[in-house]
Amino acid sequence: MRRRSPTQESGLARYTLILAALAYVALILLLPLGAVFAEGFRDGAAAFFAAITEQDARSAIELTLLVATISVPLNVVFGIAAAWAITKHEFRGKAFLITLIDLPFSVSPVVSGLIYVLLFGAQGWFGPFLQDRGIEIVFALPGIILATVFVTFPFVARELIPLMASQGKAAEEAALSLGATGWQTFVHVTLPNIRWGLLYGVLLCNARAMGEFGAVSVVSGHIRGETNTMPLHVEVLYNEYNFVAAFAVASLLALLALVTLALKTFLEWRHRDAIAALGH
Amino acid sequence: MSIRIENIAKSFSAFRALGGVTLHIGEGEFVALLGPSGSGKTTLLRIIAGLEFPDDGRIIFSGKDVTDTPAAQRGIGFVFQHYALFGHMNVARNIAFGLDIMKRRERPSKEAIASRVEELLRLVRLKDYGSRYPSQLSGGQRQRVALARALARNPRILLLDEPFGALDAKVRRELRDALRIIHNEVGLTSIFVTHDHEEAFALADRVAILNSGKVEQFAAPTVTIATPKSDFVRSFLE
Numbered sequence: 472m473r474r475r476s477p478t479q480e481s482g483l484a485r486y487t488l489i490l491a492a493l494a495y496v497a498l499i500l501l502l503p504l505g506a507v508f509a510e511g512f513r514d515g516a517a518a519f520f521a522a523i524t525e526q527d528a529r530s531a532i533e534l535t536l537l538v539a540t541i542s543v544p545l546n547v548v549f550g551i552a553a554a555w556a557i558t559k560h561e562f563r564g565k566a567f568l569i570t571l572i573d574l575p576f577s578v579s580p581v582v583s584g585l586i587y588v589l590l591f592g593a594q595g596w597f598g599p600f601l602q603d604r605g606i607e608i609v610f611a612l613p614g615i616i617l618a619t620v621f622v623t624f625p626f627v628a629r630e631l632i633p634l635m636a637s638q639g640k641a642a643e644e645a646a647l648s649l650g651a652t653g654w655q656t657f658v659h660v661t662l663p664n665i666r667w668g669l670l671y672g673v674l675l676c677n678a679r680a681m682g683e684f685g686a687v688s689v690v691s692g693h694i695r696g697e698t699n700t701m702p703l704h705v706e707v708l709y710n711e712y713n714f715v716a717a718f719a720v721a722s723l724l725a726l727l728a729l730v731t732l733a734l735k736t737f738l739e740w741r742h743r744d745a746i747a748a749l750g751h
Numbered sequence: 752m753s754i755r756i757e758n759i760a761k762s763f764s765a766f767r768a769l770g771g772v773t774l775h776i777g778e779g780e781f782v783a784l785l786g787p788s789g790s791g792k793t794t795l796l797r798i799i800a801g802l803e804f805p806d807d808g809r810i811i812f813s814g815k816d817v818t819d820t821p822a823a824q825r826g827i828g829f830v831f832q833h834y835a836l837f838g839h840m841n842v843a844r845n846i847a848f849g850l851d852i853m854k855r856r857e858r859p860s861k862e863a864i865a866s867r868v869e870e871l872l873r874l875v876r877l878k879d880y881g882s883r884y885p886s887q888l889s890g891g892q893r894q895r896v897a898l899a900r901a902l903a904r905n906p907r908i909l910l911l912d913e914p915f916g917a918l919d920a921k922v923r924r925e926l927r928d929a930l931r932i933i934h935n936e937v938g939l940t941s942i943f944v945t946h947d948h949e950e951a952f953a954l955a956d957r958v959a960i961l962n963s964g965k966v967e968q969f970a971a972p973t974v975t976i977a978t979p980k981s982d983f984v985r986s987f988l989e
């Protein structure tokens with residue numbers, strides 16, 4: 472018989488805890504996910520595919536992918552720059568900058584959207600100026616991208632700041648003392664050291680960019696086939712009592728998230744030795 | 752290369768790390784900066800390296816003022832307390848780093864870099880370790896790699912920040928002797944920081960004893976032991 476280790480609980484307590492944890496995971500995570508897919512396929516696969524290939528659904532999918540393709544790279548660049556400035560340099564107002572980065576997390580998404588309506592809407596600060604020049608921001612693609620960039624801004628920076636802080640400056644200083652330029656140091660030393668954290672930040676940022684509802688809902692204007700992203704399209708369909716189509720698009724959105732997580736797990740498994748060597 | 756440190760001062764917000772330090776170090780000398788923590792010895796070393804800029808004073812290498820020259824252009828080798836090896840590169844690539852990143856016009860050929868790496872691996876007695884990764888090495892081996900890496904571009908000045916601080920006593924002594932031999936063989940001017948007075952006196956030609964950002968005494972070990980200049984030096988020797 473296998474002896475239990477001194478820090479292990481007795482059999483009964485152990486199984487009770489494991490069961491409780493599994494039940495919780497099933498109830499909170501698996502059941503809703505399963506329900507989304509079950510509802511989407513309720514009228515069979517043909518109805519499911521009809522719902523996601525229909526004209527408005529396709530344009531919503533395209534818009535969502537376009538928004539993610541633009542906003543994720545922007546936040547990768549600014550996230551790395553912010554994390555690098557905060558962890559490798561000393562400057563006045565650093566604590567304030569860290570708080571500022573968290574702002575999109577603490578502000579309600581509706582407010583995040585309203586900010587842009589207030590700034591660029593027809594009655595907004597810059598509205599008349601932009602209108603005169605025929606530039607549309609709110610109720611158009613630029614507004615959706617701005618709102619998405621705002622909401623997803625913290626993901627990359629938040630992922631990198633603790634990682635880069637724990638790594639310190641020694642490796643960068645070593646590269647400098649060996650004659651490397653700032654850019655060489657960044658490419659050959661900093662970037663390889665943060666790549667796993669960066670990957671995780673990018674995936675989270677992407678998942679949120681595709682899934683954001685509140686802020687995008689405020690600036691989008693809900694023009695079917697034009698400014699509806701996937702989450703907004705799901706709401707429209709649901710409000711029209713078109714449940715099968717709503718859940719079909721919703722399950723596609725959920726699938727994107729699952730693929731993202733699977734990709735991350737796969738990459739971590741493929742490169743487990745390299746990750747272990749970097750010590751995180 | 753000779754090193755002249757002229758009246759260097761440095762403060763970190765309210766804390767005065769160095770209050771006007773002057774040291775003249777001759778070509779080929781092996782000097783220890785000795786002092787308790789907070790005495791400013793590491794700050795002084797980092798200022799010599801160009802990893803920190805002084806508030807006041809000048810740093811002069813063989814007559815050339817390098818005070819405003821960034822670390823990358825000072826032509827020094829620096830060995831960090833916790834090695835600071837690049838974890839994602841193997842030992843050979845770590846050592847080759849300083850050569851690999853040179854401008855194409857100045858960079859040696861691939862073969863020349865490879866043979867330089869071999870030569871350095873032999874120098875630090877890690878001949879067959881080129882393809883290992885830093886995480887697969889012991890502390891003493893990592894510090895040897897860090898030393899080889901710092902020497903790759905043939906610096907005339909070698910700066911070491913508590914190079915043996917994290918190692919056990921036996922490895923410490925081995926590395927100490929190895930460092931002294933390499934210093935003589937390569938013809939370096941070396942400065943190392945330590946808080947261990949035995950180490951400083953055993954290894955260095957001259958020892959600068961620092962206290963609260965000031966030099967208390969800068970002399971050969973025999974002189975300092977025979978005629979300590981202040982009560983602080985006396986108490987530090989006990």
